Amino acid sequence: MKSRKRMMTLAAAGMSGVLLLSACGGNGEDLTGGSDDAGNGDAGTADDLQDVNIALIAWDEAIAVTHMWEVILEEKGYNVEVTDVDVAPMYQGAANGDVDLFLDTWLPNTHEQYWEDYGDQLEDLGSWYDNGILTLTVPTYMEDVNSIPDLLDHVDELDGRIVGIDPGAGLTDTTQNSAMPGYELDDDFELVTSSSAAMLAELDSAIEDEEPIVVTLWRPHPAYAKHDLKDLEDPEGLMGDAETIHSIGRDGFVDDFPQLAGWIEDWTMSDEELATLQEVTVGDDVTDAEAGAREWLSENTEFLERTLGDDAEGLEF
Numbered sequence: 001m002k003s004r005k006r007m008m009t010l011a012a013a014g015m016s017g018v019l020l021l022s023a024c025g026g027n028g029e030d031l032t033g034g035s036d037d038a039g040n041g042d043a044g045t046a047d048d049l050q051d052v053n054i055a056l057i058a059w060d061e062a063i064a065v066t067h068m069w070e071v072i073l074e075e076k077g078y079n080v081e082v083t084d085v086d087v088a089p090m091y092q093g094a095a096n097g098d099v100d101l102f103l104d105t106w107l108p109n110t111h112e113q114y115w116e117d118y119g120d121q122l123e124d125l126g127s128w129y130d131n132g133i134l135t136l137t138v139p140t141y142m143e144d145v146n147s148i149p150d151l152l153d154h155v156d157e158l159d160g161r162i163v164g165i166d167p168g169a170g171l172t173d174t175t176q177n178s179a180m181p182g183y184e185l186d187d188d189f190e191l192v193t194s195s196s197a198a199m200l201a202e203l204d205s206a207i208e209d210e211e212p213i214v215v216t217l218w219r220p221h222p223a224y225a226k227h228d229l230k231d232l233e234d235p236e237g238l239m240g241d242a243e244t245i246h247s248i249g250r251d252g253f254v255d256d257f258p259q260l261a262g263w264i265e266d267w268t269m270s271d272e273e274l275a276t277l278q279e280v281t282v283g284d285d286v287t288d289a290e291a292g293a294r295e296w297l298s299e300n301t302e303f304l305e306r307t308l309g310d311d312a313e314g315l316e317f
Contacts, residue, residue, distance in 0.1 A: 062103060065269075065277070099250065129244065137215055176191050273300065
């Protein structure tokens with residue numbers, strides 16, 4: 001059985017000991033594991049607990065890979081619960097042992113403070129993606145634009161516009177306050193902000209008509225599977241260094257889930273794999289992320305064999 005419950009954000013003060021509601025069943029039974037669960041069912045090896053609770057923060061790559069692992073683990077006999085949660089209570093909940101696993105920790109920068117606060121109460125299961133970057137991006141048919149400084153030679157062609165996302169996004173701040181002044185784009189370009197959806201709609205429209213456009217984007221993102229795109233070189237590193245995405249478990253996760261921990265530790269994804277997975281789980285017109293994950297897994301048997309080894313034998317999606 002699987003269920004999804006909305007975890008309420010915990011108040012910052014005086015709530016560190018409060019259990020996250022979605023870590024328990026309706027009768028208060030602890031779903032995060034204990035010695036009574038060991039060896040039940042067919043999950044993993046006889047040493048793996050049967051019930052696993054995966055925290056999910058609603059970011060595109062997190063939605064994609066969480067549903068991918070949900071589908072894999074259900075096929076392997078686990079009872080999977082996915083808990084929707086915000087970032088701060090997720091780290092608090094994992095540190096308290098209220099959720100078992102989270103698949104989208106960005107290090108060393110994005111989640112640095114959370115890792116400093118809670119890292120000694122968590123288990124780092126390793127990095128599965130090593131190219132988490134903020135970018136300025138153009139369609140590949142813009143052959144003469146290959147680096148951010150090249151934009152200065154195409155101001156009129158681009159109508160002096162860089163198409164951005166939400167005004168409050170970190171990507172917006174980095175573009176506006178680091179890259180644009182650093183490459184002296186301020187006088188000639190305006191960063192047009194609205195929303196991620198509006199940026200993608202404008203990108204779709206420009207590419208359909210093969211018109212020039214430059215957008216703020218980031219990897220991983222499903223747009224890279226949908227379109228032929230080119231990240232502009234950033235010779236001064238003003239958009240920031242690449243980050244790695246890690247999986248983390250609650251304290252004791254490896255001991256309670258030795259085989260699952262081994263699969264997670266062996267798991268890596270390329271840009272192409274992640275982009276195509278996102279396209280069928282969070283892309284345009286997707287209504288069932290789990291069905292999309294099943295479709296992707298059925299078409300990527302080499303990924304399964306690389307990740308699960310002999311344990312991939314017999315899996316059908």
